[in-house]
Amino acid sequence: MAKIRSKKNSSKKDVIIEKASKLFREKGFGAASMRDLAEHVGVEAASLYNHIQSKSEILQAICFKVANDFLSHLEAVQSAPESALKKMELIIRFHIRMMMDQYEYVYISDHEWRHLPEPYLSNFLNQRRNYRRSLSDLIARGIDRGEMKNIEPYVAVLTLLSAISGIESWHRSRKIIPPDVLEDNMVKYLIEGLKK
Amino acid sequence: MAKIRSKKNSSKKDVIIEKASKLFREKGFGAASMRDLAEHVGVEAASLYNHIQSKSEILQAICFKVANDFLSHLEAVQSAPESALKKMELIIRFHIRMMMDQYEYVYISDHEWRHLPEPYLSNFLNQRRNYRRSLSDLIARGIDRGEMKNIEPYVAVLTLLSAISGIESWHRSRKIIPPDVLEDNMVKYLIEGLKK
DNA sequence: AGATAAAACGAACACTCGTTAGTAAAATTC
DNA sequence: GAATTTTACTAACGAGTGTTCGTTTTATCT
Numbered sequence: 202m203a204k205i206r207s208k209k210n211s212s213k214k215d216v217i218i219e220k221a222s223k224l225f226r227e228k229g230f231g232a233a234s235m236r237d238l239a240e241h242v243g244v245e246a247a248s249l250y251n252h253i254q255s256k257s258e259i260l261q262a263i264c265f266k267v268a269n270d271f272l273s274h275l276e277a278v279q280s281a282p283e284s285a286l287k288k289m290e291l292i293i294r295f296h297i298r299m300m301m302d303q304y305e306y307v308y309i310s311d312h313e314w315r316h317l318p319e320p321y322l323s324n325f326l327n328q329r330r331n332y333r334r335s336l337s338d339l340i341a342r343g344i345d346r347g348e349m350k351n352i353e354p355y356v357a358v359l360t361l362l363s364a365i366s367g368i369e370s371w372h373r374s375r376k377i378i379p380p381d382v383l384e385d386n387m388v389k390y391l392i393e394g395l396k397k
Numbered sequence: 398m399a400k401i402r403s404k405k406n407s408s409k410k411d412v413i414i415e416k417a418s419k420l421f422r423e424k425g426f427g428a429a430s431m432r433d434l435a436e437h438v439g440v441e442a443a444s445l446y447n448h449i450q451s452k453s454e455i456l457q458a459i460c461f462k463v464a465n466d467f468l469s470h471l472e473a474v475q476s477a478p479e480s481a482l483k484k485m486e487l488i489i490r491f492h493i494r495m496m497m498d499q500y501e502y503v504y505i506s507d508h509e510w511r512h513l514p515e516p517y518l519s520n521f522l523n524q525r526r527n528y529r530r531s532l533s534d535l536i537a538r539g540i541d542r543g544e545m546k547n548i549e550p551y552v553a554v555l556t557l558l559s560a561i562s563g564i565e566s567w568h569r570s571r572k573i574i575p576p577d578v579l580e581d582n583m584v585k586y587l588i589e590g591l592k593k
Numbered sequence: 594a595g596a597t598a599a600a601a602c603g604a605a606c607a608c609t610c611g612t613t614a615g616t617a618a619a620a621t622t623c
Numbered sequence: 624g625a626a627t628t629t630t631a632c633t634a635a636c637g638a639g640t641g642t643t644c645g646t647t648t649t650a651t652c653t
Contacts, residue, residue, distance in 0.1 A: 236639085245602055245603075247601075360560045370558075443612080
C-alpha cells in the first residue's frame with residue numbers, strides 16, 4: 202500500500218512533473234523528449250511509464266494545477282468585503298507572486314496549453330474564458346461605482362494579464378531588479394491606469 | 398534572369414513564408430512539419446527546397462523582419478521633435494498596429510524565437526535587448542523632465558511590451574471589440590499609468 | 594525466509610521528422 | 624524549335640518520436 206517517497210512528501214510522479222516543468226519551459230513541450238526527461242530524472246525513458254500514463258498527462262497536470270490555483274484565489278477574493286479596486290490589486294499581486302514563485306508552472310500553462318489533447322484543451326479554454334469574464338465583471342462594477350476610469354473592461358483584463366505574464370522576461374535580470382521592487386512598480390503602473 | 402511571380406510582386410519564397418507564418422502560429426514552429434507546409438502551399442515537401450534552404454531559414458526571415466520593422470520605427474521616432482511621453486505613445490500605437498496588421502509575423506517573433514539556431518539566436522536576443530534598453534532610456538528621460546511618474550523604467554517597458562503582445566488573445570473576439578476601440582483603450586490604460 | 598508488488602531495464606515497434614538524390618516536367622532564353 | 628534553366632516529383636535516408644513488451648532487479652509485506 203505504501204508508496205515510495207523520493208524526498209519528503211513528494212511521490213516519484215511529482216518529481217517527474219517537476220523536472221518536466223523545467224524542461225518544457227526551456228525547450229517547449231514539443232521539443233522536449235521523453236528521453237530528455239528520463240535523463241533528468243535519472244532513469245530510462247520506459248521507466249517513466251510506471252508512474253505516468255503519457256507525456257500529455259504531465260502537461261495536463263501542470264496546466265490544470267495552475268488554472269485551479271488562480272480560480273481558487275479569485276473565488277476567495279470575490280467574497281471578501283473590499284472595494285473593486287482593492288480586489289483587483291489583490292488579484293494582480295497574486296498573479297505576480299505566482300509568476301515569481303511558480304515560474305515554470307505558470308509559464309507552461311500560459312504558453313504550452315495549445316498542446317493539450319481534447320477534451321482537455323476545450324476544458325482549459327473554457328476555464329480561462331470564465332476566469333477572464335469574472336475579472337471583466339469585477340472591473341465593470343468598479344467603473345459603475347466610480348472607483349475606476351471608464352475603460353473597456355475586457356481590454357483592461359487583457360492588458361493586465363498579459364502585462365503580468367511578461368515577467369518571464371524579467372526572470373533573467375532578477376539581480377538588477379529585486380522581486381518586491383518589481384511587484385510594487387507593476388502594481389503602481391497597472392493600478393494607476395485603472396484609477397479614476 | 399526573370400523569376401516567376403506567383404501573384405503580383407511576391408516570389409514563391411514569399412508565398413512559402415506567408416503560409417508558414419500562419420502554420421507556425423497555429424501549431425508552433427516545432428509541431429508544424431514541412432509536409433504540412435507543403436500541403437498548404439500546394440506542392441510536395443521536397444519541392445519547397447528549391448526556394449528555401451531550410452525550415453529554420455523561414456523562422457529567421459520572419460523574426461528578423463519584425464525586429465527590423467520595430468527598430469526602424471524606433472529610430473524614426475527618436476529623432477522626432479516630440480516630448481518623451483508623446484514618443485512613447487507613438488511607439489505604443491505602432492506596436493498595437495503591428496500586432497493587428499501583421500499578427501502572425503509578430504506573434505511568431507514573440508513566441509518562437511527560441512527555435513532560432515545559433516548564431517541567429519544570439520543576434521536576435523541582442524537586438525531585442527538593445528531595443529528594450531532604448532525604450533528604458535526614453536522613459537528615464539521622461540521621468541527626468543517631469544513628464545512621467547517615478548516608475549522603474551525597465552519594469553515599465555516590460556509591462557508595456559507584454560501588455561501589447563497580449564492582443565493575441567483579443568484576435569478571436571475582434572467582432573465584439575473593434576480594432577480602434579481596442580487601440581484607444583489600451584493607449585488610455587498604458588499611457589495613463591505613465592503620466593505624472 | 595519466501596511471496597508479492599513496484600520499478601527499472603534493453604529492445605523494439607510504428608511513425609514522423611527535415612532533408613537529399615536523381616529524374617521528369619515545365620518555363621524561359623536564344 | 625532547340626537548349627538551358629527552373630521547378631516539381633518520387634523515393635529514400637538517417638535520426639528521433641512516444642510508447643509497449645517481456646523480463647529482470649529492487650523494495651515491501653507476511
